[in-house]
């Protein structure tokens with residue numbers, strides 16, 4: 001009996017790492033990518049969102065975080081490697097970028 005319990009405990013520990021599925025990992029990373037969550041600007045599923053509205057020289061201007069769940073992998077990777085204006089830069093590994101892309105494209 002004791003051996004059996006020990007074995008159960010051992011199995012539990014050795015499989016603990018695989019408890020988080022690829023889907024939940026990529027979802028977590030999307031809202032917590034070691035920086036401001038992508039969801040804060042691009043929306044919960046990458047659908048895009050207006051992040052600010054302001055007036056400049058009497059004109060109403062909207063600052064938009066574009067939709068990112070319908071773009072090619074190349075465009076996605078490129079945008080993350082050199083973000084242009086408002087978007088922060090992230091120190092993401094290629095695997096993390098893969099996961100984010102996976103999350104955004106598995107939501108349809």
Ligand code: HEC
Nearest residue numbers: 033036037038041064065066068076079083084085086087
């Ligand atoms: C502070 C708001 C903000 C955050 C946070 C943010 N982005 Fe962005 N993102 C933008 C804006 C604004 C653009 C439009 C280009 C620019 O201004 O940099 C953009 C552009 C992009 C593009 C290029 C889209 C295209 O069609 O060219 C991708 C891909 C992207 N973001 C992915 C992400 C991912 C993934 C994260 C999280 C790791 C993230 N962004 C976090 C605001 C944000």
